Amino acid sequence: MAPQIVFYDIPSTLPSKAWSPNTWKTRYALNFKGLAYKTIWLEYPDIEPLSRELGAAPTRNKPDGRPHYTLPMIHDPSTGAVVSDSTKIAEYLDATYPDTPRLMPAGTVGLHHSFEDAGYPLLAPLYPFGLPASNARLNPVSEAYFRSTREETWAKTLEDLTPKGEEDIAQWAKLKEGFGKMNEWIHASGEGSAYIMGDAPCYADIFIAGFVIWIKLVLPDKWEDMKLWHGGRWATLLRNLEKYEAVV
Structure with a gap:
């Protein structure tokens, strides 16, 4: 073995x-x-x-x-x-490990890099929500490190970084718009497509799922809204990939 x-x-x-x-x-x-x-x-x-x-x-x-x-x-x-x-x-x-299922099918490595380059800007509105919420769930030694480094990067406290009121509504709408664009990419593979490349998941779907499960875990109230977006696309994605969530 x-x-x-x-x-x-x-x-x-x-x-x-x-x-x-x-x-x-x-x-x-x-x-x-x-x-x-x-x-x-x-x-x-x-x-x-x-x-x-x-x-x-x-x-x-x-x-x-x-x-x-x-x-x-x-x-x-x-x-x-x-x-x-x-x-x-x-x-x-x-x-x-070429004899195991491919994350990036042959000939798509460059396309996957391009997908990430296009995807990250669409996810930018998530960080002001996700970073403070993640910090609150870290163990004390990591919380102190995470807080100091993120506050240095963003030049504001995590409390001030968290969107509130109208800013919350606007930022969340921008994120929904970004996920809407990714929904269009998936839909372009064919009506009823579950994944970027059609019927089978690839690394691009895992890339999206990493951020979706982050929202589900650290922003449960926001997840209640998000799981209804785009015909339930993102809740379905997590259900489809649930068999790959094992923590071992």
Whole structure:
């Protein structure tokens, strides 16, 4: 039996611990491919030291130019590879385990990158809602780190970042509009299509689902509204991918 892949995720106080949209993408991907893995939970201050110790590449640079290390990250004992960033992990899993279901069907890697580039701006209105709500569900050591780093990035407190009143209504409407655009992309694959590529899920659907489940978990009141959007598209997506939600 091949050694289990080690998957590093960030814990929360939620029952399953899993919450982050980015690490959810990798969890969905591992479960979709049916690969044996185990989760190791890392609090925020421990991510950079372990990433450096394992030799993981930084996912981007901080504003001052220093390398920035983030999760998800996997360590595959079968190959010795350490890979961070959910999209790079998906590409690695497809290349290394070609006999398992493909996340990015042959010839679509570039299209998946383009999908992400187009999708992230549509999701931008979510962060003022999702970041404060996520912070409230972190363990104390991660909460302090998350708060200080996000407040530095946004130049305001998380309390001030949270939309209120008319701003809440406007921001939520912008998010609905963005998801409406993604709904159009799915619908373009054919009337009744459940996924971006038609009848079968791919990594683009997992990308969307990572953010949808984030809303469901940390913004339950907002989820009650969102699950009705676009004919129930997003609630259906999560139901369809529910078999890939196992936290192991």
